Amino acid sequence: MSGAAGPGRVTPDAGGPAVAATPEAAARVRRRRHGSAAATLVLVVLAAIWFFPIYYMLIDAFKPGYDLLTYPPQLWPAHWTLSNFQEAFTVNGAGPTVPQPSFLSSLFISVMVSLIVVVFSVGISLFAALATARFNFRGRSVMLVALLVAYMVPFTSLLIPIFIELNKFGMIGTVPALIIAYVAPVLPFTVWTLRGFVASVPVDIEEAALTDGCSRLSAFRKVIFPLIAPGLVATAIFAFILAWNDFAFANIILGNSGSIFGGQAETATVWLVGLINPSRVTPWGELFAASLIFTLPVMLFFLTFQRRIAAGLTAGAVKG
Amino acid sequence: MATVEYRHATCTYPGMGSPAVASLDLAVDDGELMVLVGPSGSGKSTALRMLAGLEMVTSGEILIGGRVVTGAPPKARDIAMVFQSYALYPHLTVRDNLAFPLKQKRVPRQERDQLVEEAARMLEIEEMLDRRPRQLSGGQRQRVAMGRAIVRRPQVFLMDEPLSNLDAKLRVQTRAEIAALQRRLGVTTVYVTHDQVEAMTLGQRVAVLRDGVLQQCDTPRRLYEHPCNVFVAGFVGSPAMNLDRVPFDGTAVRVGDQSVPVPGQAAAAARRAGLTEVVLGLRPDALVVAGDAGADGTPHLSGVVQLVEDTGSDAWVHVEIPSRVPLRVVCRADSRRLPTPGDAVPLAVRAAEAHLFDPAGGERLGG
Ligand SMILES: Nc1ncnc2c1ncn2[C@@H]1O[C@H](COP(=O)(O)OP(=O)(O)OP(=O)(O)O)[C@@H](O)[C@H]1O
Numbered sequence: 252m253s254g255a256a257g258p259g260r261v262t263p264d265a266g267g268p269a270v271a272a273t274p275e276a277a278a279r280v281r282r283r284r285h286g287s288a289a290a291t292l293v294l295v296v297l298a299a300i301w302f303f304p305i306y307y308m309l310i311d312a313f314k315p316g317y318d319l320l321t322y323p324p325q326l327w328p329a330h331w332t333l334s335n336f337q338e339a340f341t342v343n344g345a346g347p348t349v350p351q352p353s354f355l356s357s358l359f360i361s362v363m364v365s366l367i368v369v370v371f372s373v374g375i376s377l378f379a380a381l382a383t384a385r386f387n388f389r390g391r392s393v394m395l396v397a398l399l400v401a402y403m404v405p406f407t408s409l410l411i412p413i414f415i416e417l418n419k420f421g422m423i424g425t426v427p428a429l430i431i432a433y434v435a436p437v438l439p440f441t442v443w444t445l446r447g448f449v450a451s452v453p454v455d456i457e458e459a460a461l462t463d464g465c466s467r468l469s470a471f472r473k474v475i476f477p478l479i480a481p482g483l484v485a486t487a488i489f490a491f492i493l494a495w496n497d498f499a500f501a502n503i504i505l506g507n508s509g510s511i512f513g514g515q516a517e518t519a520t521v522w523l524v525g526l527i528n529p530s531r532v533t534p535w536g537e538l539f540a541a542s543l544i545f546t547l548p549v550m551l552f553f554l555t556f557q558r559r560i561a562a563g564l565t566a567g568a569v570k571g
Numbered sequence: 572m573a574t575v576e577y578r579h580a581t582c583t584y585p586g587m588g589s590p591a592v593a594s595l596d597l598a599v600d601d602g603e604l605m606v607l608v609g610p611s612g613s614g615k616s617t618a619l620r621m622l623a624g625l626e627m628v629t630s631g632e633i634l635i636g637g638r639v640v641t642g643a644p645p646k647a648r649d650i651a652m653v654f655q656s657y658a659l660y661p662h663l664t665v666r667d668n669l670a671f672p673l674k675q676k677r678v679p680r681q682e683r684d685q686l687v688e689e690a691a692r693m694l695e696i697e698e699m700l701d702r703r704p705r706q707l708s709g710g711q712r713q714r715v716a717m718g719r720a721i722v723r724r725p726q727v728f729l730m731d732e733p734l735s736n737l738d739a740k741l742r743v744q745t746r747a748e749i750a751a752l753q754r755r756l757g758v759t760t761v762y763v764t765h766d767q768v769e770a771m772t773l774g775q776r777v778a779v780l781r782d783g784v785l786q787q788c789d790t791p792r793r794l795y796e797h798p799c800n801v802f803v804a805g806f807v808g809s810p811a812m813n814l815d816r817v818p819f820d821g822t823a824v825r826v827g828d829q830s831v832p833v834p835g836q837a838a839a840a841a842r843r844a845g846l847t848e849v850v851l852g853l854r855p856d857a858l859v860v861a862g863d864a865g866a867d868g869t870p871h872l873s874g875v876v877q878l879v880e881d882t883g884s885d886a887w888v889h890v891e892i893p894s895r896v897p898l899r900v901v902c903r904a905d906s907r908r909l910p911t912p913g914d915a916v917p918l919a920v921r922a923a924e925a926h927l928f929d930p931a932g933g934e935r936l937g938g
Pocket residue numbers: 584585587591609610611612613614615616617618765
């Protein structure tokens with residue numbers, strides 16, 4: 252699945268040499284050029300709007316405290332420092348009144364919760380996708396429609412109902428509760444996405460593997476699994492990002508009162524917000540440095556796997 | 572190598588009233604190429620899939636090489652299947668596609684490479700070994716699918732309409748290649764097609780199915796000359812046999828205003844059954860538009876030309892024979908002297924080649 256010929260690679264010049272045979276054709280080529288130039292401009296502007304906060308976070312993380320609040324803001328740091336990072340890892344943000352776990356431990360909770368969410372949501376939805384794509388059973392379409400409806404409900408609006416449910420089980424403030432709260436709303440999307448991938452693998456191919464000497468299990472492992480791998484990656488990323496970036500659920504369901512392994516537990520997003528405390532001056536440098544560290548894994552991941560992710564998100568939709 | 576045998580093999584899909592394949596009894600000899608043919612939905616694919624182990628056998632038995640394999644999974648049957656869609660593994664190169672069945676059998680690497688090369692050479696796909704299936708044309712994919720089947724030297728080849736995605740010319744060419752390959756390898760083969768021309772040219776024997784029931788299993792020649800019922804008679808041969816219900820007087824049938832004597836055996840059988848009406852079957856070849864009356868074989872019938880189909884080598888003429896219920900028949904004509912629609916033409920009947928069928932059950936009358 253190299254995706255070398257994927258749509259992402261098509262450049263405006265992809266039509267080959269721009270030697271137009273007729274004046275009309277030349278005009279058409281010119282119009283297309285103009286069209287794509289305008290589109291590019293719009294994209295550049297949009298990208299700039301999107302990237303500015305990230306850029307600002309990046310440079311502010313390296314500014315010393317006295318440069319952070321200058322007006323007009325420095326778009327390029329006059330002085331560079333790493334002290335913000337040092338502090339992020341040593342100082343407990345919430346100040347003397349509210350004891351708070353360290354940034355490192357909150358990062359650990361975020362990583363752990365996100366990975367467990369990935370494992371559960373991908374695992375469960377893989378089985379659900381196989382079942383609904385390959386087997387016909389009573390209530391299958393009802394189940395699929397129900398999932399679709401659930402998928403249409405905005406994620407955040409599920410917060411209160413999920414909170415109430417978990418509260419009945421006395422689970423509020425625990426890490427497993429947060430994991431459940433993430434896995435449940437993620438499943439509709441991951442099941443539907445994976446189902447598309449499984450359904451796009453013709454049954455013939457599976458049967459060919461069986462007649463070529465595979466057992467059901469090895470047919471899955473050697474033929475179906477590689478073909479739906481992009482879908483597994485796509486759904487894994489979706490689940491990871493959702494759990495990693497979320498603040499609302501983490502704040503309400505786990506808060507900063509949770510405990511794990513005897514220590515206090517909160518996710519990195521909650522920890523970051525905890526730095527902003529009305530009872531004292533906000534440590535902006537520390538906040539930006541910690542935010543940068545928090546964003547880094549996701550950004551690096553996306554930059555590395557960009558093309559594959561795009562391929563994975565679109566591949567299931569078209570029959571190959 | 573291996574024989575294949577169906578014994579009262581039945582397959583009923585869950586929730587279906589009638590079986591898709593009903594009590595099939597069929598034996599394929601070692602090294603034979605058996606073709607299953609029939610119209611769409613007649614149960615050919617189901618019969619093949621039962622043999623492959625991809626479909627549950629509801630009752631009856633299936634034997635490969637004398638061994639009962641009724642409940643065995645596909646991998647325990649030592650068969651190789653070529654699918655209509657080719658079902659190549661899209662994520663593997665052609666080389667790995669060919670090597671796949673060998674890997675499952677844990678053939679050592681060196682031997683595996685050698686077998687893959689050999690199969691690729693046999694099918695002339697050596698230059699494509701490092702490509703992916705999506706980089707191949709339909710015909711090339713078909714070859715790879717064949718290659719994947721032969722590389723392992725299984726006991727039985729199963730092919731489900733392997734040529735139906737090819738264009739007409741390539742289909743004819745590949746058909747000949749499959750026949751040659753099968754003869755060369757001598758592997759027992761069950762080949763499914765809905766194309767009766769393909770069935771007749773490929774099959775050493777041909778089994779005709781209809782609604783899940785085996786109608787007749789015979790050599791192509793025998794099927795053509797002695798169809799066991801009206802269905803087989805109409806299905807085999809192109810253009811189709813002319814089949815018309817006509818009055819019968821004990822020795823001859825009445826077509827239009829003419830009396831056509833029919834073969835003695837058939838007439839006797841019809842007499843024994845006390846029939847006054849029979850279904851008369853005449854191949855277009857046995858009904859020739861005669862330029863001049865006479866020559867060889869007396870023209871018995873006369874009719875009016877409705878339509879002329881000239882394929883170049885052959886010409887077929889649709890003729891209407893006036894009668895109480897006008898009969899429309901297809902006849903052969905000399906393509907160098909074609910009649911035109913509206914012409915009245917004499918038709919020479921080769922009465923010895925007439926087939927008679929019971930109008931009630933459609934069974935053949937006489938030998
Ligand atoms: N999975 C299935 N479930 C239920 N019925 C089926 C299934 N597969 C096939 N059938 C039915 O079984 C009968 C035989 O189907 P089969 O596919 O064997 O026909 P075929 O002779 O191969 O036809 P074709 O030439 O169109 O491929 C048909 O009536 C079909 O509708």
